[in-house]
Amino acid sequence: MKAKGPTSLTAPDxxxxxxxxxxxxYTRLQAHVYGVLAASGFPEIxxxxxxxxxxxxxxxxxxxxxxxxxxxxxxxxxxxxxxLAIHGYxxxxxxxxxxxxxxxxxxxxxxxxxxxxxxxxxxxxxxxAVALGRSAIQDLRRLLASVxxxxxx
Amino acid sequence: MKAKGPTSLTAPDxxxxxxxxxxxxYTRLQAHVYGVLAASGFPEIxxxxxxxxxxxxxxxxxxxxxxxxxxxxxxxxxxxxxxLAIHGYxxxxxxxxxxxxxxxxxxxxxxxxxxxxxxxxxxxxxxxAVALGRSAIQDLRRLLASVxxxxxx
Numbered sequence: 654m655k656a657k658g659p660t661s662l663t664a665p666d667x668x669x670x671x672x673x674x675x676x677x678x679y680t681r682l683q684a685h686v687y688g689v690l691a692a693s694g695f696p697e698i699x700x701x702x703x704x705x706x707x708x709x710x711x712x713x714x715x716x717x718x719x720x721x722x723x724x725x726x727x728x729x730x731x732x733x734x735x736x737l738a739i740h741g742y743x744x745x746x747x748x749x750x751x752x753x754x755x756x757x758x759x760x761x762x763x764x765x766x767x768x769x770x771x772x773x774x775x776x777x778x779x780x781x782a783v784a785l786g787r788s789a790i791q792d793l794r795r796l797l798a799s800v801x802x803x804x805x806x
Numbered sequence: 807m808k809a810k811g812p813t814s815l816t817a818p819d820x821x822x823x824x825x826x827x828x829x830x831x832y833t834r835l836q837a838h839v840y841g842v843l844a845a846s847g848f849p850e851i852x853x854x855x856x857x858x859x860x861x862x863x864x865x866x867x868x869x870x871x872x873x874x875x876x877x878x879x880x881x882x883x884x885x886x887x888x889x890l891a892i893h894g895y896x897x898x899x900x901x902x903x904x905x906x907x908x909x910x911x912x913x914x915x916x917x918x919x920x921x922x923x924x925x926x927x928x929x930x931x932x933x934x935a936v937a938l939g940r941s942a943i944q945d946l947r948r949l950l951a952s953v954x955x956x957x958x959x
Contacts, residue, residue, distance in 0.1 A: 670924070671931045671943070672839070674950040675832040681957040682825050700877055724853055729882065771823070778824045784956040785949075790824070793949040796942060797827040803937040804834040 682777060689773045695766050697740040705733055705743065705757070706767055713758035715748055742766060835930060842926045848919050850893040858886055858896070858910070859920055866911035868901055895919060 683700045690698060704723035708714065720730035734757050737743045742763040748754035759767065782790045836853045843851060857876035861867065873883035887910050890896045895916040901907035912920065935943045 670927045671934070671947070672832065672835050672927055674947055674954075675828060675835065678950055678954040678957055679825065679828040679832060681954060682828065685957060686825070701882075726854075729854075729885065732882065774823045774825055781824070781953060781956055784959075785952055789949060789952065792945065793953065794824070794827055796938075796946040796949065797831055799938055799942065800934060800946065801827075801831040801834060803934055804831055804838060806937075 682774075685777055686770065686773045689776070690766070690769055693769060693773075695769065697736075698742070698766060702733055702737060702742075703770075705730075705737060706759075706763070706770065709743070709757060709759060711759075713746075713756040715751075716745075716755045716757055719757060737763070835927075838930055839923065839926045842929070843919070843922055846922060846926075848922065850889075851895070851919060855886055855890060855895075856923075858883075858890060859912075859916070859923065862896070862910060862912060862916075864912075866899075866909045868904075869898075869908045869910055872910060890916070 680700075683703065687698065687700050704725070705719060708719055708722040716730060716734060717727055719734070720727045723730060734743060734745060738745050741760055744758050744760055746756050746758070748756040778790070833853075836856065840851065840853050857878070858872060861872055861875040869883060869887060870880055872887070873880045876883060887896060887898060891898050891910075894913055897911050897913055899909050899911070901909040931943070
């Protein structure tokens with residue numbers, strides 16, 4: 654992604670679904686941000702791990718809660734969490750309220766990653782605002798919020 | 807999601823990242839479409855399986871290719887594919903060009919699902935166009951394509 658002046662807006666392929674049009678820039682944005690993060694000290698983290706960092710609570714979250722929030726099976730979430738624990742981003746301990754359940758918590762390294770991810774995401778959006786123009790980004794934000802609201806009804 | 811006349815556009819929370827604003831309506835759209843599909847004869851399929859249906863080729867795809875395209879580990883993709891094979895949506899056979907590799911192919915039921923998913927997605931977008939107005943959806947499509955293009959550079 655390079656910063657440059659406002660570009661002419663291209664005509665999207667009408668045959669493409671709105672779902673694909675929403676997904677593609679999100680996937681690209683994520684790939685860009687995780688590329689920046691890999692180059693700045695977090696090479697182990699892939700976009701697939703974002704569901705853990707997005708949903709985990711400051712006091713820690715139960716594995717089954719993380720799985721539910723991510724719409725994943727408990728096994729799939731356990732696999733992501735194990736990987737992050739091995740690489741020092743989360744700790745996994747028995748839940749204090751339920752010894753059979755597991756509680757997942759960010760380590761200091763995990764907190765560092767979250768802060769870096771927020772900063773990289775903000776920087777990408779700023780570069781995008783330069784490329785497309787601030788008013789286009791504002792229009793996009795407004796339209797996305799409206800779509801989200803309409804779908805929530 | 808209910809169809810209704812054009813709504814007033816709400817002010818999005820400025821503190822929210824563009825990534826989150828792109829992801830949320832996509833996730834909601836996906837949840838809506840998969841809800842419709844579950845009610846119309848495909849209750850086993852969850853949004854997590856969409857990465858298989860999205861990337862699989864008519865002649866079949868190798869497991870490792872599907873994993874690469876989805877940005878997942880081979881094990882995670884194998885778990886999704888096994889589930890879909892058990893429920894009759896894909897078949898898994900040795901690759902004719904490489905006996906050690908596996909080739910994944912849609913079954914007739916898998917093809918029926920893909921056709922139903924495309925139709926449900928189109929119906930959701932039509933309902934959304936009624937709720938927000940056609941010109942808002944056109945603006946959104948144009949802006950999303952521009953963001954995608956800017957990020958691809």
